[in-house]
Amino acid sequence: MVIKHKNIFKTESAWSNTDEKMLCLDTGSWRTVRPVLDKDKCNYCGLCALFCPPQCMKDMGDHYEANLDYCKGCGICANECPRKAITMVPEGEFADG
């Protein structure tokens, strides 16, 4: 038998190694709506960031902004905001959507 396969694992059995390869999915492309913040209404309570399942809210110092690379558009931030400062707007309304 002539083996052409180049080993994927350095180990004898199946081990993952994050330092060798960290995976990441383009979950931002899942979205059909994106969160839009009305900064005037925001009081930096942080609930949107805390409740965000992918934890993708960036701390901008006095408000939070979703990292659109990973925001899945679930709408929890908008639903949980005590000030109703976030609206979920359809992707189609954005040039980069």
Added chain:
Amino acid sequence: MVETTKKRNKIFNYFVQDEQFAGGVAWCAGCPMELIARLTPKVLGKNMIFVGTPGCAAPVLHGQNVGAWHRMAYMASVMTGVPSKATGLSRYYNRIGKDATVVCFTGDGCATDVGFQPLSGAAERQEKFIYLAYDNEGYMNTGNQRSSATPIGAATTTTPVGKIGKGKSNAQKNMPMIMLMHKPRYMATATVSHLEDFIKKLQKAKEKSKEGFAYLHLFSPCPVGWRIDSSKVIEVCREAVRTNYFPLWEAENGKPRITVNVANPKPISEFTKLMRKYSHLKEDGLAELQKQVDERYALLKTLADAGI
């Protein structure tokens, strides 16, 4: 311009470690288990090592060939072996003096059904690790089949509604109560709508797991399977607590204490209306579900008040 607090929410102070997961992972939009999975290592800190198993968590917790979706050490297991592997790890790390917080991360399918025997065994032996069960009341990863944690009347793919079928015909196992009967060093129920309560319980579980078994039962509704609007998931968790569908309590050495008191519980319809899982229930079905909720809460309250 509203006056901003300018001070960051104090809950962030509980986080002792950076985000361990990749930014984008394949969990459904709005999944509360994603929030649980991401927050847990932030609170438990480094040297958290987990045993994962097939279920909703596995596709992200376990790697794909060499690649991994996060920065933690882990051992993958089939569902029958999770707490036993955790036993082997925690016994050995303790023996060689290696600092480790061993966490089992499983769904209700594993915890209450196929992996129950070893869980019960490990709890009885007071093995020193944390067993975290995210309860989405069914086998969600394989498409919403019923588990013994599925409540009475719920529609699932193996207890569907049809001409004759009316959803699951028997009540769910009261899993937190069953684990209470093992008198673990520490156990608690928690959910992500009540963040500080959840985080404190994680911390306590870590501390108490140095002395004995720690069990966390987390309410984790599935937006896809229960047909909840993804934006309402946290609200569903909150309503579960407010209707006593999922009371929040903890117990050290088998003495329960309710941690979030609900003075005037809302009727169960406030909860069921947020999802289509129970939409087929008529008055009698809803009444049966309400009865289950009331009975379970009464039992919990009796034990908590008895202080034994």
Added chain:
Amino acid sequence: MVSAQKGQVRVITGNATGAYGAMLCRPDVIAAYPITPQSEIAEQLAQFKADGVINSEFVEVEGENSAMNVVLAASIAGGRVFTATSSYGLVFMYDALQETSGFRAPVVMVNANRETPGIHAVSSGQQDMISARDAGWVQIITENDQEILDQIIMAYMLAEDNDILLPVMVNYDGFYLSYLAEAVEIYQIEDVDKFLAPLKKQSPRQKLEPGVAQGCGTHGMEMGYVEARYKHTQAMERVKNKVDEIDKKFGDYFGRYYGGQIEEYRTDDADIIIIASGSATGTARTVIDTKREQGIKVGLIKLRLFRPFPAERLIQALKGKKAIGVIDRSICFGWKYGPICMELKVLTQELGSVPILSYIDGLANLDITIPHIGRVVDEVNEAAKGKPYQDVTWIPMEE
């Protein structure tokens, strides 16, 4: 070459020997669940722990599946481990057996052969070992109590070799050896330490550590899966020569040689060969000697290594022989021959068209007696002369 000091001779059962063997190798974590005929091992180990003879972590698990999972995880974390089971216990841990070999964990387990599965039976037979032969473990069969002790020590030497890293199952006949007390030389523990010392000189094996971003049991996707499987089978191949090497080292140091993969007894000038395994081999030796006195040039091969199958050594030992009889203490579902006989028959290209006669005997605690083996020798002898023969015989069914 340095040799070990004289050990202490004790008259103990096969089960107790299993416990002594484990004790001498200083495991970090032991987990065992009682099952007839092995329960005494768990009891003896618990007693050792209670008396401070061992300081291993001893986990009183609630089932065999848990036992294997506990030791698997502790092994992957870097520890030396031990467990013991039999029959339905072995089958109950079947999913964990798969993970153990797939994760390449150097677990050592003692299995007291007992009938399994299908019919409830609490009696001796090799069916349990046979039913797990595709679990990816190394399987070795022992003949007497001393060999149990010696093989456990050799098992760690084999399993924890970085070239191998496979779990090893040490088998012995339940009831025949488990409850049989024989004189066993228990070596000094310092000598066992010295024998196993080369393992510590290796570079540390891959292990699971908190804080290190590596995960054991990642999903094997496509070629990742194929590669891991391939590496596993290659390690299995390497086991064969390694077993012979370790046997020699063991014999040089402790004074007892077992022949490695197989033991050949009076085979050099033999015309016909009987192949047996386990405790029945002792009986077979007696018959060989008697038949030799009667002028039949018969030899005996004791099969020690079953997985991987010692094809090369068998071909070498069987070359030129005129007929072979294989005594199996188990059955093979789907083939009429006994399992060991069936596997031997794969080698027809190398062996030529030599008659291979299958005998199934010794199930359910029914003895493989001297007359039984005598009959086997006679029939194989007739086959060697070109006479017609039965290719498979269930000896008890013909009585």
